[in-house]
Amino acid sequence: MDVLKRLKITIYSEFLDEAYKLAVEEKEIPEWLKPEFLKELNDDWGILEKNIDIALGALDQVVRNDDLVLLAKILYYILKIKGSDFDKCFKQLTLPDVSGDDEANIGYNCVSLFPTLAFARSACEFMISRGFDEKMTISSMKGIDECFSASITKKGYPSFNAYFAWTVYHIDARLVMFDTLQFQWVPVCSHPIRVYKNKDGQIKTFMDGVKIHRSGFLLNSAGCDDEEGSFEATVCETDEYYEGHIVNAETHLVEKELTRLSKSEWTQVMKPGEPSIDIHIPKGAKIDYETCQAEFNRAREIFSKTFPEYDFKIFTISTWMLAPELPNILKPDSNILNFQKMFNTYPLHGKGVGVFGFVFNILAASLDEIDYDTLSEDTSLMRGIKELYKSGGFIHEYGGHFLF
Numbered sequence: 001m002d003v004l005k006r007l008k009i010t011i012y013s014e015f016l017d018e019a020y021k022l023a024v025e026e027k028e029i030p031e032w033l034k035p036e037f038l039k040e041l042n043d044d045w046g047i048l049e050k051n052i053d054i055a056l057g058a059l060d061q062v063v064r065n066d067d068l069v070l071l072a073k074i075l076y077y078i079l080k081i082k083g084s085d086f087d088k089c090f091k092q093l094t095l096p097d098v099s100g101d102d103e104a105n106i107g108y109n110c111v112s113l114f115p116t117l118a119f120a121r122s123a124c125e126f127m128i129s130r131g132f133d134e135k136m137t138i139s140s141m142k143g144i145d146e147c148f149s150a151s152i153t154k155k156g157y158p159s160f161n162a163y164f165a166w167t168v169y170h171i172d173a174r175l176v177m178f179d180t181l182q183f184q185w186v187p188v189c190s191h192p193i194r195v196y197k198n199k200d201g202q203i204k205t206f207m208d209g210v211k212i213h214r215s216g217f218l219l220n221s222a223g224c225d226d227e228e229g230s231f232e233a234t235v236c237e238t239d240e241y242y243e244g245h246i247v248n249a250e251t252h253l254v255e256k257e258l259t260r261l262s263k264s265e266w267t268q269v270m271k272p273g274e275p276s277i278d279i280h281i282p283k284g285a286k287i288d289y290e291t292c293q294a295e296f297n298r299a300r301e302i303f304s305k306t307f308p309e310y311d312f313k314i315f316t317i318s319t320w321m322l323a324p325e326l327p328n329i330l331k332p333d334s335n336i337l338n339f340q341k342m343f344n345t346y347p348l349h350g351k352g353v354g355v356f357g358f359v360f361n362i363l364a365a366s367l368d369e370i371d372y373d374t375l376s377e378d379t380s381l382m383r384g385i386k387e388l389y390k391s392g393g394f395i396h397e398y399g400g401h402f403l404f
């Protein structure tokens with residue numbers, strides 16, 4: 001496909017050929033690539049409140065460039081053909097990214113915003129039809145604008161493309177913004193865990209379906225590439241017991257020795273592939289105990305009503321904020337450390353890069369792109385992380401869960 005070559009991008013999607021055909025056949029500029037569409041969307045739902053002017057400027061540049069119009073249409077049709085579960089549209093995707101705030105670049109760097117917004121209205125209508133109130137629906141969909149702002153801050157020039165893959169969850173109406181936390185309803189949980197509970201309410205976690213490095217981290221996570229001594233974590237179930245590799249409740253690492261849980265004492269409450277509610281922490285969120293518990297309880301109530309067809313089992317989170325290195329960096333009364341106590345924590349895959357986006361505003365694909373010496377030192381967290389990485393350590397990505 002010449003247009004992809006000319007734009008120096010790749011799209012791997014099973015829907016690409018069909019989408020390309022539809023995009024080429026469509027000779028006119030579609031409604032969703034017109035300024036009136038954006039203005040009306042914003043007037044009706046306030047979705048682009050912060051960045052409407054930048055969006056209109058970007059749209060003006062896109063429609064002057066035939067390649068960008070074609071790319072926008074290809075992305076649009078890939079999303080449209082899939083119809084839902086938009087996150088499964090792309091196996092791999094790189095979009096244009098031209099550094100610098102030259103006016104012509106803005107079209108390249110923001111081209112994916114417009115196919116995203118093409119689906120925003122129907123996502124709002126879907127949320128309302130499911131019983132979410134208007135305020136919650138609007139603040140959920142405004143997440144697209146928040147991503148736009150975050151991208152502009154992190155890149156240092158008007159851009160959106162780095163957030164396209166994430167915002168498909170918005171237009172799939174998966175991400176719901178509460179007062180301070182954001183929740184994602186997940187029909188098929190991908191966390192590689194099984195969760196057990198006994199009659200005293202004790203919780204234990206086995207890893208399931210992943211290879212574990214001898215250190216207890218997941219194989220191929222930061223600093224854990226060498227296979228020697230690694231092992232496969234699976235769970236064996238018989239009539240009498242479950243047996244598997246447990247997550248140590250103190251170190252949060254996976255044990256090599258097998259642990260057996262008798263079925264007379266332990267019940268399995270969750271296995272991979274069951275529905276869950278994933279928690280996301282927006283920048284500046286209030287994460288004290290009372291606020292979080294109130295939001296979790298509201299989430300239990302709202303998601304049970306809005307998606308009664310799913311039997312949500314647990315809340316999950318994937319984040320740098322659960323890293324056990326943080327108690328060595330932060331003061332004991334830190335909100336992040338108190339937040340850690342709310343979760344049963346286990347290691348996940350991660351290359352130690354995620355934290356740089358959330359703490360230093362750096363969007364990097366790998367640690368090679370980061371010069372530790374130039375990292376800001378404005379807060380105790382920044383200073384501690386900078387020192388940790390300079391001495392060869394990492395902030396790993398962890399998962400956390402608790403019962404729904």
Ligand SMILES: CC(C)(COP(=O)(O)OP(=O)(O)OC[C@H]1O[C@@H](n2cnc3c(N)ncnc32)[C@H](O)[C@@H]1OP(=O)(O)O)[C@@H](O)C(=O)NCCC(=O)NCCS
Nearest residue numbers: 281282283284285318319320334335336358359379380381
């Ligand atoms: C969630 C969040 C609001 C918590 O911040 P908080 O309530 O200030 O947390 P703490 O009380 O633990 O902060 C302790 C110290 O770390 C600093 N800190 C906390 N989060 C920080 C961040 N994201 N960037 C830089 N410094 C941060 C605080 O300023 C404080 O520094 P000080 O000791 O010099 O005063 C904050 O981390 C944030 O906005 N994060 C971005 C979103 C995010 O990471 N989400 C998770 C995605 S996986």
